[in-house]
Amino acid sequence: MQYEGVLTKMQTEPGNPIQYYMVFENSFLNVNQLLGEDFEINFMGFSCLNCTKKKKIYRMGFCYDCFYSIPSAGDWIMRPELSTAHLDVADRDLEFEKKVQLQPHVVYLASASGMKVGVTRKTQVPTRWIDQGASFATPLVEVPNRYLAGITEVALKSHFSDKINWKKMLLNDITLIDLIARRNEVQELLPDEVRDYFATTPEKLYELQYPVLEYPKKISSLNIATTPVFSGKLMGIKGQYLIFEDGTVFNVRAYEGFVVQINV
Structure with missing residues (x-):
């Protein structure tokens, strides 16, 4: 079958394993069904x-x-500590920024290769962790706006990474970490403004299972701008990556806005 359209990040549905969908304007594809093909x-x-x-x-x-x-590409997207909607101050579009920034956000600890700290809107739990390829995650604090989440992440970044080693994640080279124990240790590092939210955030560990038939031993990243035609046997999906039998991996989200034709 043939599908054609503009790439956007794969839509996901929690499950064991997680279900992945490539969605185009007039069609969609359940990618899990193509494993081994x-x-x-x-x-x-x-x-x-x-x-x-x-x-x-x-x-x-x-x-x-x-x-x-456009407002959805403001600096505060990647650096939530720059959010100003709670002060009634606009970056590019105050109405849009209030809608996004003035809603519950979660600061979390996740394990995808090693341990990392991150921020997401509450409505994006557990989608954000799935997109990052996390194997385990736990909420640290739930706060009422993006700014408070941002200053919490900044405070913790001096102690923990806010990045994922994507190669280790795709090789399934994961350091086992007791995230709940670390969560309790981190409490003392929280900014004064958010410490009260620690007690009101439930202690919960999420475990995520990905549809992977076989993890690669070595990986190489596919750039479709320089390799416009690629074919291979699909062996797994993790994060926003497709994993192929020869060790090639393709980051779907990195190529949002690219028009593609997919043959399966």
């Missing part, structure tokens, strides 16, 4: 996720002009 990707062009123009993608699925103008 041949899978071909053809790069066809670009389509900005905002303006839909066929302009080269700059970042986050957006063309250069959109990336530097």
Whole structure:
């Protein structure tokens, strides 16, 4: 079968294992059903996720002009400590920023390779952890806005990484960590403004199971801009990566805004 459309991050559905879907304008594909099958990707062009123009993608699925103008690509997206909607101060669009920033956010600990700290909107639990390829995760504090989550992450980044070693994650080279024990140790490192939220955040450990038939021994990353046609046997899905039998891995989210044709 053949599918064609603009790549966006794969949609997921919690389960054992997690279910993955590639969603296009007029069709969708349950990727789990293709494990063990041949899978071909053809790069066809670009389509900005905002303006839909066929302009080269700059970042986050957006063309250069959109990336530097639309509110959903503001600096506070990647650096939540820069959020200002709680002060009634706009970055690019105060109405949009209030909608996103002034809602419950979770600061969490996750294990995808080693332990990391991160921030997500409460509505994105556990989707955010799935997208990162975390094997285990636990909420640390739930706070009422993005700013408080951001300053908490900044305080903890001097003690813990906020990055994932994606190669170790895809090789399934995971350091086993007692996240609940670490969660209790981290309490003393929280900023004064958020310490009261620790007691009101339930202690819960999430375990995530990915649809992988076989993990690779070595990996190489597929760049469809330089290798516009690729085919291989699909062996697994983890995070936002497709894993192929020859060790090739493809980060779907990194190529949002790319128009592709998929043959299966």
